[in-house]
Amino acid sequence: MGPLLPNGIIPTEWDSLIAILIGLVFGFILESSGFSSSRKLAGVFYGYDFAVLKVFFTAALVALIGMYYMDYLGYMDLAQLYVHPTYLWGAIIGGIIMGVGFVSAGFCPGTSLCALAIGKIDAFAYVGGALIGIFIFSELFTLFQPLYDGTFLGNVTLMDTFDINPYWFVFIFTLIAILIFVISDLIRKRTKKQVYN
Amino acid sequence: MKELEKTKRISIATTLFILIVIMALLAYKRPIHIYAVNTEHTLEKIVSKDYFVSLKEINNPDYVLIDVRSHFEFEKGHLENAVNIHTSEILLDNSKKVFDELKENGKTVVLYASNTNEASPTFLILYQLGYNNVKILNVENSYSNNQLITKSIDVEKSNADIKNFIAESVKKAKKVSKKNVKRPVATVKKAPKKIITVKKKKKAPAEGGC
Amino acid sequence: MVNRKLAKVSTFRYKILATVFIVLAGGLVLLPKHEKHEGIKPELLLANLISTERYISTDILADKIINNDPSFILIDVRNEESYSNFTIGDALNIPLEKFLDEVSINYLDQNQYDIIFISNDNFYAEQAWMLGSRLGFKNLHVLEGGINKWFNTIINPKKPTETMPEEQFVLYSNRKAASMFFGVAYPEQFKPAKKDKAIVKTKQPAPPKKVIKVKKKKKAPAEGGC
Numbered sequence: 001m002g003p004l005l006p007n008g009i010i011p012t013e014w015d016s017l018i019a020i021l022i023g024l025v026f027g028f029i030l031e032s033s034g035f036s037s038s039r040k041l042a043g044v045f046y047g048y049d050f051a052v053l054k055v056f057f058t059a060a061l062v063a064l065i066g067m068y069y070m071d072y073l074g075y076m077d078l079a080q081l082y083v084h085p086t087y088l089w090g091a092i093i094g095g096i097i098m099g100v101g102f103v104s105a106g107f108c109p110g111t112s113l114c115a116l117a118i119g120k121i122d123a124f125a126y127v128g129g130a131l132i133g134i135f136i137f138s139e140l141f142t143l144f145q146p147l148y149d150g151t152f153l154g155n156v157t158l159m160d161t162f163d164i165n166p167y168w169f170v171f172i173f174t175l176i177a178i179l180i181f182v183i184s185d186l187i188r189k190r191t192k193k194q195v196y197n
Numbered sequence: 198m199k200e201l202e203k204t205k206r207i208s209i210a211t212t213l214f215i216l217i218v219i220m221a222l223l224a225y226k227r228p229i230h231i232y233a234v235n236t237e238h239t240l241e242k243i244v245s246k247d248y249f250v251s252l253k254e255i256n257n258p259d260y261v262l263i264d265v266r267s268h269f270e271f272e273k274g275h276l277e278n279a280v281n282i283h284t285s286e287i288l289l290d291n292s293k294k295v296f297d298e299l300k301e302n303g304k305t306v307v308l309y310a311s312n313t314n315e316a317s318p319t320f321l322i323l324y325q326l327g328y329n330n331v332k333i334l335n336v337e338n339s340y341s342n343n344q345l346i347t348k349s350i351d352v353e354k355s356n357a358d359i360k361n362f363i364a365e366s367v368k369k370a371k372k373v374s375k376k377n378v379k380r381p382v383a384t385v386k387k388a389p390k391k392i393i394t395v396k397k398k399k400k401a402p403a404e405g406g407c
Numbered sequence: 408m409v410n411r412k413l414a415k416v417s418t419f420r421y422k423i424l425a426t427v428f429i430v431l432a433g434g435l436v437l438l439p440k441h442e443k444h445e446g447i448k449p450e451l452l453l454a455n456l457i458s459t460e461r462y463i464s465t466d467i468l469a470d471k472i473i474n475n476d477p478s479f480i481l482i483d484v485r486n487e488e489s490y491s492n493f494t495i496g497d498a499l500n501i502p503l504e505k506f507l508d509e510v511s512i513n514y515l516d517q518n519q520y521d522i523i524f525i526s527n528d529n530f531y532a533e534q535a536w537m538l539g540s541r542l543g544f545k546n547l548h549v550l551e552g553g554i555n556k557w558f559n560t561i562i563n564p565k566k567p568t569e570t571m572p573e574e575q576f577v578l579y580s581n582r583k584a585a586s587m588f589f590g591v592a593y594p595e596q597f598k599p600a601k602k603d604k605a606i607v608k609t610k611q612p613a614p615p616k617k618v619i620k621v622k623k624k625k626k627a628p629a630e631g632g633c
Contacts, residue, residue: 058424062214065431069218072438073225167435174432178425185421208416211424218431230449236538237507243534244504285457288450314529318456321537326449355527359558360493363590370592 003080027114036115038106038122039194045103047191050184057177068170083155090148105129230288233327242324249335250307252349260307261299262334265319274338274345276309284310284319296323300330309334313350446541455540462551463523465560466578469585472496479521479548480514484535495525495550495557503531506538515539521546528553562586 004010010018033055034040043049070076102108107115107126115123137144159166234242242248255262255276262279264271271281282292299306306323308331310316316333323331337350416423446452455461471479472495481498483490490500501511515522522539524532524547532549539547550557559565564582567575587593 061428065428065435066214066218068435069221069431072435073221075221167438171432171436174428178428181421181425205413208420211427215427232446232449232541236446236541239541240503240507240538243538285453288453314533317530318533318537321534322449322453322456325541355489355554358493359554359562362558362562367590367592370594373594 003076026110027117030111030114031118035111036118036120036123038115038120041108041111042103042106043194046194047187048194050181050188053184054181057180061174061177064170064173068167083157085155086153087149088151088153090150093147230326232325234325234329239321239325243321248320248324248332249313250305250332252334252336252347255307255334257305259303259305260332261304262307262309265308265310265316266338270311274340276345276347279309287319287323296328300328304330306331307334308332309336309338311339312337447543452537452541456537461536461547461549463548464551465557466582466585468495468523468550468557469561469582469589473585473588479523481523481525482514482535483525484531485526489527493554495554498525501535503535506535515547516542516544518545521548523548523550525550525557526553528555562589562591 005012005015030036033051035052035055040049041052044052067076067078067081071078098108105112105122105126107123109130112123112126112130116127141148159169162169250260254260262276264275264279264281265284265287266281267283268281271279275281280295282295286292287296296306306328308316308320308323310319313333313335320331320333335349335351336347339346339348468481470476481494481496483494483498483500484503484506485500486502487500490498490502494500499514501514505511506515522544524535526532526535529549529552532553536547536549552560561582564579564586567579583593
């Protein structure tokens with residue numbers, strides 16, 4: 001049956017509408033779980049709040065396990081899923097830049113828009129900076145292109161690179177995630193509590 | 198109290214998640230008929246052409262003849278010891294039982310129909326469902342004076358050399374035309390090349406993000 | 408009371424959640440694996456098989472070719488040797504052995520054209536049809552009787568005897584005209600000196616080869632990120 005879009009169960013014309021709906025729900029949940037606060041987000045790096053890590057890791061776990069069950073039961077064909085292509089060096093350098101931005105500003109692009117929506121001033125600065133960055137990147141694209149298109153690995157997943165049974169991978173990934181939750185909780189208990197809103 | 202409210206949310210979400218998984222598991226029905234052979238292997242089988250049985254070999258005690266024509270045709274006349282299972286009935290429980298039994302007993306199922314062409318799709322379905330003991334009887338059945346006549350035939354034999362036939366006919370016609378009136382044969386017009394592009398349906402990639 | 412109990416359970420909430428995850432993920436590992444179902448269900452395949460909708464008669468095909476019908480592709484599934492010797496119209500050659508190659512699939516798996524499989528008789532064409540149908544390809548057809556019937560009906564039609572009904576004569580004259588279109592010449596074409604001029608003039612060689620381009624599947628890169 002699924003995935004719904006590639007199999008034509010939902011016509012492609014609905015793309016934008018679905019995007020808007022998902023975006024609305026996503027933004028609402030981000031805001032209601034307090035992710036529009038840069039202090040909460042930066043807490044991951046200072047060790048006093050691991051909510052972001054827990055939420056996103058749990059979401060990934062639920063999606064992963066759910067999708068594999070749906071695949072197993074024949075509701076969805078995993079082979080048809082879109083896998084984002086990997087450009088190794090582009091991903092590494094982009095990741096570093098984003099990490100630095102994340103620590104120093106306390107936002108990731110998604111949550112910054114969320115914070116912008118509720119009128120936080122630092123979010124305005126953040127989004128403005130992001131737009132300027134996009135502008136510079138676009139203007140100097142020819143300069144960055146070898147990096148951007150370089151070391152293309154194809155649409156690979158971790159299962160492909162390590163060549164292991166996907167079901168075992170899911171199991172091991174779950175264990176690792178839970179281990180990380182436990183460790184993060186230990187760290188949080190050790191660090192001084194921060195009061196913020 | 199605030200802590201408690203949060204707990205409710207989490208537990209409700211968890212319960213829902215588990216419920217959905219359980220419901221999906223309960224609603225799941227394992228299909229009765231499952232392909233045991235994928236298309237690649239089927240293609241190999243097709244190309245290997247080792248699934249023909251000729252008329253001479255049918256007295257082999259391991260062979261069980263199955264007539265996949267309609268009941269009507271079967272009543273009119275059939276090969277000795279043949280069992281009638283029409284193509285439309287091969288997936289029914291009864292037929293499945295018959296095929297399973299034959300497979301367990303190590304018998305070879307030999308399918309036949311009015312001609313080899315008709316039996317081949319039935320053979321392919323059975324083969325893809327995992328009955329690798331199925332073969333086709335390479336015969337053609339016709340009636341003459343209400344008697345069933347079974348002949349061996351060759352499949353995919355080219356009966357006529359069409360290229361030569363056309364060339365011959367042109368030659369002949371030319372000869373005749375030379376006798377009558379001398380005249381050039383048809384002017385050959387070349388039509389412009391038609392260009393057809395096959396557009397692939399684009400599978401829209403999903404956009405990701407967090 | 409209830410609240411207090413709830414509060415007690417809530418202290419274990421993360422542990423409960425963690426166990427649920429481990430159980431579910433472990434279930435994935437332990438569940439019995441079965442072969443993935445490839446293609447459409449056998450029941451549906453059988454239903455398609457019993458229906459005779461897939462057959463296209465030689466007369467209809469001849470009509471389509473003569474009228475330059477753009478809506479179909481002929482695919483010759485015999486080997487290359489037979490193909491180069493003779494094929495109907497502007498058929499493409501996809502020998503059965505190469506049926507599942509990526510290049511072939513690009514031609515076969517599309518919505519735009521009717522695909523008509525041809526071979527010497529139905530045998531190979533039907534097998535190609537079976538494979539394609541199982542994989543869910545659309546608009547697949549089989550030339551009924553194949554090239555042998557094509558020869559008997561279109562290229563070399565039998566003259567009806569006097570006692571046959573009139574329709575047979577109409578059919579015969581149609582088929583004869585078609586055979587002329589496909590390059591067969593008849594002696595009587597040349598006998599009456601001027602009358603047949605028009606017919607002879609319009610006679611064409613085998614229709615031009617269609618050039619069919621298949622676009623490679625391209626995956627547009629999607630931009631994502633948060």
